[in-house]
Amino acid sequence: MIARLENLRKSSVVFGHLTGLTVAAFDALAADVVPAVEAAHKKALERPNRQRAVGGGDDFDLSTADQVLLTVIWLRQYPTNEVLGFLFGVSDSTASRARTRCLPALEQAGRDTMRTPDPGTARRKRLPALLAGTPGLAVVIDSFEQRTPRPKRRPRAYYSGKKKAHTLKSQVAVDEESGAIVDVSDSVPGPWADIKRLKKSRLMKRLPKGVGGIGDLGYVGMGELHPTGLGAAPRRKPRGKDRPPEDRKYNRAFSRRRIVVEHAIGRLRRFRAVAHLNRHPRPRHAMRVRAIAGLVNRMLKHRAS
Template sequence: MLTYSKLAKRPSIFRSFTGLEVSEFDYLYEKVESGYEEHERERLSRRHRKRAVGGGGKFKLNLRDRLLMLLVYYRLYITFTLTGFLFDLDQSNVCRDMRYLEPLVGRCIPIPKKVHKLTRRLKTMEEVEQFFPGFRAFIDATEQEIPRPKDRAKRKSHYSGKKRRHTVKTQLTVNSKGLIIHRTNHARGRRHDYDIFKRNRPTLPEGVRPGVDLGYDGIQNDFPEMKPMIPFKRRGRGRGSRGVKGKDLTPAQKRFNKRLSKARVVVEHTISRLKKFNIFGQEFRNRLGHYDLMTDIVSGLVNFRIMGRELLT
């Protein structure tokens, strides 16, 4: 049976299984434990519950091992059957235990919604620069494959021509440290990145410029007040015609593109960190109604590791 006491003795395996260092897990557990009693009281006294508070089955695992099980599932994305085998539980109890714990974990980590709300309260330029070094933010969207929908309309709306798969999209906004400032709800894979941005764009402090790729072409005309940084591209009347190239970029434009690409790589690194949690990196097998909560928790764990260096010192 897999337990915290066994796994904590193997720090490298612990990190591979959970995505956190043992010290980071301990810090997170303290926060979860402090809010657990109130969380359970709210859950057990909810409306339409038929059993009295205190009735019903008890949890077989202690809180520390349930938190460990949740992180192992998110990191490795194994089946409920295998998770139950590792933690000596029935697969239905695995699902139940994690569903009860997820909202509390989401409240204990810096999910993007909390960070975005914090950035909107920044008042002085010093506070803004501390949160956004260089007064820059970077925006990009990522896709995750889903099983082929049974409904014909959903098959069409979720089909991504780029990935040649049925997918859902999420747009992320990060600062130059890789901290996730904003996250959109998932969108259908058919939708264009820029369309997602126009429907749900982040609110950035005054003076902070967003850096985007050419998938957001048009942002400079539609949102000039944001002063976006977007790569230059070849443009000309012959662009797209066979054998005809657009006008070459100037050396200054090429240097700008290179600097922007070098700065924007931070958002690609953040997406890579997210996808190391296999629940976000592999085909999403769960219900899409659960997708945004999952993305919140994974994003919050990535933020927790970035901010945790300050919290643990």
């Protein structure tokens, strides 16, 4: 029972290493998530087709706050159920049920932290002449891949030639000004082209008026997906020719705008549930990424305050 909340509070350093959050940030998270988990559990107990009366059966071995803590530690460290149960003094099946209860609420809490830039209040960047044709207010878009076991059905659909492995791809959009994650797409097979994933997500059409998008070479042509053409990507090298010096300067300046999304993906992948080999059902992969994105956003907000 060494990983119970009342014990971990005594060491902020250990708490931070296990969860990726400060104690204060976790308390703020628990204040939002615990009522949602309890409300969802109550709704499940009161469903019309339930065979057992409410109150029947054994009590859950963990408090709701400890269940949330268990789920956050699982996202950060990605241990097996046996290890997770041992840390909390419960069985592996109890640890698994706690994760199943809390993950949807953490996903929703993550969605609640995602806010696209407001053109009415955010400051537009003062761009150099080189980047005058790019959006002054933009979200920066990129994707990352996570290895997954070889599927039994349609394995070639998930084989990424780039990673030389079977993978799942997640698209992330980041507020250029704050570095906060503003959108996480549904996960798709790794071989999907970035521009195809962007088109399928309809993110460019969901951006507020006056907000554009910028991406890397995988997003060439993204401006065509925006209602007013607010999209930009680096310049490709002309086929069979040397790259013009002005293109080198442009791409270097463009990369300085894009670096914010690389940092955001780095923060996401410090959580091993999206960095190590995926061991869980593929359809729930996006739920985990959104839950982690919410934790990353909360830490950014906590540090800024």
